[in-house]
Amino acid sequence: MVRRKYAVCFIDDQEDEIARFRRELGERFTIGAGTSIDMALNDLKTHGRSEPDLFLVDLYFSAGPSNLPDPPATLNRARADLLAAEANFYSVLAQLRQTPDEGFRMARELQGSHSQPVVIFTRKGTLDNAIRAYEDEKVSAVIKKPDPPINQEETFTSSDLAKLYDEAFANEADHISSVIESIIRRSTWWAKHRTMMLGIAASFVVGVVSSLVVSLSLAL
Incomplete structure (x- = not known):
């Protein structure tokens, strides 16, 4: 019997991330994706699923227009710099007015x-973002998008960097898929109530055995 693919609703503000996710995981999951909750859910419906088994939400979304020229290229350059100078990367994020607030808001809305x-x-x-996600927002998990190995002495164009991220995602696709499936399995009714159901089953067996013992005693 062929198992129906899990449905995943992926919400991200960058089309290249959405395309990358579809390309690498489209054979493993039924995917609905978009830059907003409604877009992702509507996209999922076009694939024959009205509700997903899991929502996958990017964290950083634009809080407004940026004054920087060519924001996507600026962001890609900053991502490369992150591997050499993390502090510089978060400075660029601040200039781009990208914050985790919208991602956390979506998580609360979905929950x-x-x-x-x-x-x-x-x-x-960041680590602080992850702590907030677990402790304050009560999300099921935080998964890190794959980063490619970067030689700090090399200079990359936006196109070069995009290819490196494509390769990194492809290399980690099995791991990401495994983590997503594990989270979905843990959230099923059986997983949540397994202990209770085993207890009920054990009580039932004990009750049946006790009844048999009493019946046999009376028969003797």
Whole structure:
């Protein structure tokens, strides 16, 4: 029997991240994706699924227009710099007015309106962001987007860097898929109630055995 593919709703503000996710994981999951919750859910419906098994949410979204020229290229250059100078990267994020606030807001909205697990999927998130995600926002998990190995002495164009991220995602696709499936399995009704159901089953068996013992005693 062929198992139906899990459905994943992926929300990210960058089209290249969405395309990368579809390309590498489209054979493993039924994917609905978009830059907003509604867009992702509507996209999922076009693939024959009305609700996902899991929401996967990017963390950093633009809080408004940026004064920097060519923001995507600036961000890509900053990502490369992150591997050499993390402090510089977060300075650029501040200039781009990218914050985790919208990602956290979406996580809260989804948890308030859906029963499926909500997972943060981020490359820019810090340890403090992850702690907040678990302790304050109560998400099911935080998954880090793959980073490529970068030679600090090399200079990369935006196109070169995009290819490196494509390769990094492809290399980690099996691991990401495994983590997503594990989270979905843990959130199923059986997983949540396994202990209770085993207890009920054990009580039932004990009750049946006790009844048999009493019946045999009376028969003797």
